[in-house]
Amino acid sequence: MRRQWAGYLAGAVVAGVLCVLQAGCERHAGEPPPIPGAETGEALFLRLCSGCHPGGRNVKYPAKSLDRMTLAANGVNKPRDIVNILRNPGPGMPLFDRARLSDREAEAVASYVFTTFK
Ligand code: HEC
Known part of the structure; x- marks a missing residue:
């Protein structure tokens, strides 16, 4: 019982x-x-992007910098648009597919870019 x-x-x-x-x-x-201990958008940016985009600039193609005005001029108006660029980049930018950057990481780095560079 x-x-x-x-x-x-x-x-x-x-x-x-x-x-x-x-x-x-x-x-x-x-x-x-959020997963405790997961890399922040800032850490991902510094590790993966800042070589070509130091401080939000673009050392290869200045007309494609990451400041808000340039982004807007290029039709990038929300973090989601940045995720789309990571998944399907223009010439000279490496591809960040899901094997390199999970959706969660792509969203984290995209919102970091969108909110950091003015
Ligand atoms: C090897 C250099 C390189 C690396 C690394 C790189 N990019 Fe880029 N990025 C470029 C180039 C070149 C372009 C312009 C491509 C084009 O003509 O569309 C670009 C364009 C962009 C744009 C569009 C900007 C605009 O004004 O239209 C965004 C957003 C962006 N990159 C984000 C990132 C992020 C986030 C990372 C890191 C995860 C990254 N990039 C890593 C070279 C790089």
Whole structure:
């Protein structure tokens, strides 16, 4: 009898945990919670982009700098547009596909660029 109660209790605990996990999944398909210890947009930028885009400039092609006015002039009006460039860059810029940069990382570096360079 006692064992049966323990079984019910364990079942309730498992159900509770599943419930919490599921709530986490329902948050937003595109916006998972941040992973502790994941590289920030700034760290990614410094590691992967700043060679060609120091301080938001463009050493290869100044007309494609990362300041807000130049971005707007080139039709880049939101972080999502920057993610699209990473996935499909113009000449002279390396491809950052999902193997190099997860969606989460691409979004982090894109919003860093969009909010940092004026
Ligand atoms: C090897 C040099 C190089 C690296 C590394 C590089 N880029 Fe670029 N980037 C370029 C060049 C060249 C262009 C212009 C391409 C074109 O003509 O469309 C460009 C264009 C861009 C643009 C469009 C700017 C505009 O005004 O239209 C964005 C945004 C951008 N890069 C972001 C990044 C980010 C974020 C990273 C790092 C994840 C990165 N780039 C890494 C060379 C580079």
